[in-house]
Amino acid sequence: MRKLLFQSLFRRPFTEEAPSPDDAALAELASELGHAARRRLGRSLSIREIDAGSCNGCELEIHALSNAYYDVERFGLRFVASPRHADVLMVTKNMREALERTYHATPDPKWVIAIGDCARDGGCFAGSYAVVGGVSEVVPVDLHIPGCPPTPTAMLRGLLALLERVDTGAVSP
Ligand code: SF4
Numbered sequence: 001m002r003k004l005l006f007q008s009l010f011r012r013p014f015t016e017e018a019p020s021p022d023d024a025a026l027a028e029l030a031s032e033l034g035h036a037a038r039r040r041l042g043r044s045l046s047i048r049e050i051d052a053g054s055c056n057g058c059e060l061e062i063h064a065l066s067n068a069y070y071d072v073e074r075f076g077l078r079f080v081a082s083p084r085h086a087d088v089l090m091v092t093k094n095m096r097e098a099l100e101r102t103y104h105a106t107p108d109p110k111w112v113i114a115i116g117d118c119a120r121d122g123g124c125f126a127g128s129y130a131v132v133g134g135v136s137e138v139v140p141v142d143l144h145i146p147g148c149p150p151t152p153t154a155m156l157r158g159l160l161a162l163l164e165r166v167d168t169g170a171v172s173p
Pocket residue numbers: 054055056057058059092115116117118119123124147148149
């Protein structure tokens with residue numbers, strides 16, 4: 001036992017090294033997004049995430065935005081627990097009634113972002129009797145962020161692109 005404990009002090013962990021993302025670019029992107037939200041809304045951007053049926057891959061990446069590494073709250077972006085407090089709905093897939101009710105409970109102005117390939121057209125589950133189709137089959141979608149799953153950085157880029165389109169009037173509240 002003592003030998004094992006001693007070895008574990010010096011042995012490298014078995015897990016692979018994580019790729020090192022560009023910290024400066026990430027901070028710049030999130031900060032720009034925070035500024036864009038304040039310019040457009042006069043306050044932080046509040047996001048309600050709806051996982052209306054998925055493999056959870058996209059959801060894990062969305063959760064990563066709030067972890068200690070990405071920590072998007074420091075830039076004024078908040079994930080909220082109720083659609084009544086939200087500006088943006090991030091949807092990962094279809095569950096028709098829950099999605100419709102959440103959409104109608106979210107006050108205007110609001111925007112819908114469909115995250116991942118499944119949210120666009122059902123992805124690898126398309127054609128299943130249990131899948132209605134893309135999110136746009138149920139509620140209007142303002143932006144789709146592709147990927148299986150998309151990275152947290154791609155989601156931040158997507159949110160920024162959405163606010164820029166709102167600023168130029170290309171997307172209406
Ligand atoms: S897009 Fe990929 S990761 Fe996201 S829910 Fe579908 S299968 Fe899972």
